[in-house]
Every structure is written in structure tokens, then in C-alpha cells.
Amino acid sequence: MDLLGLTIKDIEESLKKGVFSCQELVKESFSTIKKHDKKINAFLTLNEEQALKQANHYDNLIKKDKNIFDEKPLLGIPVALKDLFTTKDIRTTAGSKIIGDYNPPFDATVVKKLIDAGAIIIGKTNEDAWGHGSSGENTDYEVTRNPYDLNRVPGGSSSGSGAAVAYGGVLVGTGTDTGSSVRLPAGFCNLVGLKPTYGRVSRYGIIAMASSFDSIGHMTRTVYDNAKVLEVTAGVDPFDSTTVPIKVDQYTKKLGQSIKGMKIGLPKEYFVKGLDDKVSNSIKNSLKILEKLGATVKEVSLPHTDYAMAAYYILVPSEVSSNLSRYDGIRYGGSREMFGAEAKRRIMLGSYTLSSGYYDAYYLKAAKVRTLIKRDFENAFKEVDVLIVPTSPTLPFKIGEKVDDPLQMYLSDIFLCPVNLAGIPGLNVQSGFVDGFPVGMQIIGPQFSEELLYKVAYLFEQETQYYKIRPKFKNG
Ligand code: GLN
Numbered sequence: 001m002d003l004l005g006l007t008i009k010d011i012e013e014s015l016k017k018g019v020f021s022c023q024e025l026v027k028e029s030f031s032t033i034k035k036h037d038k039k040i041n042a043f044l045t046l047n048e049e050q051a052l053k054q055a056n057h058y059d060n061l062i063k064k065d066k067n068i069f070d071e072k073p074l075l076g077i078p079v080a081l082k083d084l085f086t087t088k089d090i091r092t093t094a095g096s097k098i099i100g101d102y103n104p105p106f107d108a109t110v111v112k113k114l115i116d117a118g119a120i121i122i123g124k125t126n127e128d129a130w131g132h133g134s135s136g137e138n139t140d141y142e143v144t145r146n147p148y149d150l151n152r153v154p155g156g157s158s159s160g161s162g163a164a165v166a167y168g169g170v171l172v173g174t175g176t177d178t179g180s181s182v183r184l185p186a187g188f189c190n191l192v193g194l195k196p197t198y199g200r201v202s203r204y205g206i207i208a209m210a211s212s213f214d215s216i217g218h219m220t221r222t223v224y225d226n227a228k229v230l231e232v233t234a235g236v237d238p239f240d241s242t243t244v245p246i247k248v249d250q251y252t253k254k255l256g257q258s259i260k261g262m263k264i265g266l267p268k269e270y271f272v273k274g275l276d277d278k279v280s281n282s283i284k285n286s287l288k289i290l291e292k293l294g295a296t297v298k299e300v301s302l303p304h305t306d307y308a309m310a311a312y313y314i315l316v317p318s319e320v321s322s323n324l325s326r327y328d329g330i331r332y333g334g335s336r337e338m339f340g341a342e343a344k345r346r347i348m349l350g351s352y353t354l355s356s357g358y359y360d361a362y363y364l365k366a367a368k369v370r371t372l373i374k375r376d377f378e379n380a381f382k383e384v385d386v387l388i389v390p391t392s393p394t395l396p397f398k399i400g401e402k403v404d405d406p407l408q409m410y411l412s413d414i415f416l417c418p419v420n421l422a423g424i425p426g427l428n429v430q431s432g433f434v435d436g437f438p439v440g441m442q443i444i445g446p447q448f449s450e451e452l453l454y455k456v457a458y459l460f461e462q463e464t465q466y467y468k469i470r471p472k473f474k475n476g
Pocket of ligand 1: 130131134156157176177178179180181316413
């Protein structure tokens with residue numbers, strides 16, 4: 001058995017037919033992790049004993065009732081959780097040493113939903129501390145490496161979840177996307193990653209980064225698997241008042257439907273200087289494939305794009321400084337000295353932009369720009385159904401290349417942050433491979449258009465099949 005050769009659908013069929021048991025599946029997951037993780041550093045904590053016990057329990061349930069899958073659609077599926085998903089009795093660090101010994105007394109809503117659906121929690125994954133970063137290098141632990149090339153970053157901040165799915169340790173890795181953190185690691189690790197509409201998935205029990213931006217998403221190898229997991233995790237939650245009582249679509253049911261006549265917009269502001277030609281060419285080729293599938297492509301404009309990063313780096317640090325203020329070593333967390341450089345930078349920046357005299361000049365201005373950016377997207381969606389842009393302006397970069405230059409690092413998210421400012425969904429699907437590295441393509445849609453994004457991505461994925469390419473562990 002080999003997890004990289006399996007999808008959620010395959011696993012359900014095999015468990016029903018008894019091709020393998022849940023226990024065998026979970027053992028395979030841990031043996032793959034033990035084989036690769038010393039080099040990759042995707043995991044901070046493993047949940048082996050509990051996972052095997054759960055698998056044994058599910059094997060007995062399957063023996064008794066083959067229809068158990070109707071009730072538990074993710075039965076037996078090995079899942080890794082980003083370490084800012086609160087897990088009852090499993091250490092939860094948010095990638096930071098400040099709360100390095102925190103054992104939460106409760107599960108986040110998403111965790112509870114995954115467990116109720118039969119998923120097996122394999123472990124907690126490495127990340128940029130508190131979600132601050134684009135490469136995984138801001139973790140307070142060992143840096144996660146990209147399974148396609150161990151000298152390169154896997155993308156952040158959900159770096160461990162991305163790497164763990166990419167090397168076949170688990171089928172699903174959860175993440176949070178405040179400005180990039182599900183889509184970027186998905187793009188750098190040849191995965192599907194969806195940042196849903198803000199409010200589609202509950203944030204309850206997720207350690208907050210910037211509360212008006214944080215969106216909970218998942219990384220998987222295929223579109224079907226991603227859609228299947230979102231069916232479980234999406235929906236209204238009484239513990240999160242920003243979740244929206246809009247029906248959760250049966251995303252998997254629409255996969256395979258034609259996209260004939262669909263209008264795709266190319267925002268001209270995204271295809272500019274700074275975008276690597278290799279990435280740009282890959283996206284252009286992908287657009288040709290989408291045209292072959294029946295879509296039409298036209299240029300559109302998102303005129304306020306230039307202001308997105310500036311607005312993001314005022315609003316997000318403001319919310320960060322407020323959310324991190326509870327870890328002052330008095331109420332929660334260890335000594336404040338233990339905050340890493342990036343967390344300190346954001347706390348200072350946010351305290352400054354929220355202080356009296358500067359609030360109007362910075363915070364309020366940025367909030368207004370946010371509205372303009374949201375409107376840009378709304379206007380574009382009057383002309384087209386979805387937008388397509390590169391996920392990252394560059395190929396996965398080398399470890400150490402940008403870590404000492406925060407501005408360069410921030411620019412990795414230039415095509416991703418605007419989506420969070422607007423609260424709309426964005427999905428990364430693989431556009432192709434260049435020089436042996438994955439290149440991601442982002443499909444952006446209006447609020448609550450997840451079903452549409454999956455539909456487009458699925459047809460593209462079936463046509464191209466890049467998900468069958470396996471990591472080479474280059475330089476390993
Ligand atoms: N890279 C972005 C930042 O550092 C976004 C991170 C995220 O989405 N958690 O703010």
C-alpha cells in the first residue's frame with residue numbers, strides 16, 4: 001500500500017471490500033512519516049497510540065455495517081492538522097515556543113467535525129509561528145522542507161500540512177489562510193488547496209491570527225478529495241458568529257460537469273513585472289487547456305491591486321497585535337522574550353497603527369482601501385464567472401533566500417492576499433511543472449462559489465493529471 005497512490009474514494013472502496021483494514025492504513029501512514037519526516041520536519045507531534053486505537057474501533061464498525069460510510073464519509077482517512085487547530089489532549093503550539101506545552105481541554109469545531117466524520121488524526125503539523133509567514137521558516141521549531149527539493153521551502157504558513165500530504169504521510173492536511181497559507185503551500189507542493197469564503201468554515205478553536213481574514217481550508221492531492229472534506233467541515237457554527245447560514249453544497253456531486261461557455265477573467269494587473277516568465281508561461285498554457293474545455297478568456301481590470309499589500313500589512317498586524325496581546329506571560333504563555341522576530345515585528349507594527357493619532361491615518365485608510373479592493377472583484381464578477389491568476393510570482397524558493405528580507409517574503413503573497421481582503425474564495429490547482437518544480441494556478445470566484453471553483457479545477461485536473469507526479473526528494 002502507498003498513500004500517494006490512493007484517494008479518499010479508493011480508500012472507502014478498499015475498506016468496504018476488505019482490501020486493507022483501517023489499522024493497516026494508519027500503520028502505513030506512520031511508517032511513511034517515520035521514513036521521511038526526519039528530513040522534512042512536517043510534524044511537531046504525532047498521535048500514534050490514539051490513531052491506532054481509533055482505527056481498530058473503525059475496523060470493527062465496518063465489519064458490522066458496510067453502510068457506516070454514509071454516516072461517516074471520511075471513515076479511516078489519515079488527516080494532519082496544522083498546529084494552530086486546538087486538539088483536546090494533544091499538544092497545540094501554533095508553531096511557537098510561547099505555548100509549546102499547551103494541552104488544550106477542547107477540540108476546535110473543524111476538528112470535532114472531522115473526527116465525527118471518521119477521520120483519523122495522525123498528528124499536528126509545523127508552521128510559521130502563529131501563521132506569520134509564506135515559507136515555513138518562521139517556525140520556532142525545525143524548518144519544514146519541500147519534498148520536491150529539500151533545499152527549498154514548501155510554502156507557508158501551513159508548511160507542514162502541505163509537505164505531509166505531498167510525501168504521502170496523510171491524505172488531508174488542514175490549514176488556515178489569512179493571506180496565502182493554504183494556497184501557497186498547495187502551489188509549492190503540487191496539491192489542491194482551497195481558501196473558502198470568509199465565514200464558510202468555523203474559526204472556533206483555531207488560534208487566531210487576524211480574525212477578519214482567517215479562513216480555514218484543506219490541502220489534498222486531488223480536487224475530489226478536497227471537495228469531500230469541505231462538505232464535512234463547512235457550515236454554520238453557533239460558536240462562531242461570523243459563520244453564515246447558507247446551505248453547504250454537495251461539492252462532489254457537480255464534479256465532471258462541463259464548463260462550456262464559462263467566462264474566465266485575466267486581471268491585467270497580475271501579469272506584470274516581478275512575475276517569473278516560467279510561471280507566466282505555465283499559466284498561459286493552462287488557459288489554452290481551459291479554452292479547449294469550452295471556456296472563453298478575456299482580460300479584466302482590478303484597478304486597486306497595487307494597494308493590496310500595503311492595506312494587508314496595516315490591517316493584519318493591527319489584528320495580530322490585538323490577538324497576541326493575551327500571550328503576555330501573565331495571562332497566557334511563557335515569557336514574552338520567546339516571541340520570534342516576525343511576531344515581534346507584527347506586534348510593534350500593529351500597536352503603532354492602532355495607536356491614537358495614527359489610527360485614522362493608517363488603520364482607517366487601509367480599511368477603506370479594503371472596501372475598494374472588494375469592489376474591484378465585485379465589478380470583475382459582473383463580466384466573468386471566475387478569475388485565473390498565478391498562485392505565486394516565483395517557483396518554490398530556496399530556504400534562507402528571503403527570510404532576512406521581510407518585504408521580499410511578503411511579496412510571495414502578492415496574488416493571494418487580495419482575495420483575503422475581499423473575503424472571497426480562491427483555489428490552487430497545479431498549472432504544471434517547470435524545472436521539476438510545481439507551479440500553482442489560482443482560480444478565484446465570488447462569495448460562496450466554492451462549487452464552481454471545484455468544478456473548473458476538476459476538469460482541468462482530469463485533463464492534465466499532474467497530481468500523479470510524485471516528489472523526488474531532490475538533495476535528500
Ligand atoms: N504570508 C502571509 C502573512 O505572513 C499570510 C499568512 C497566512 O495566511 N497565515 O501574513
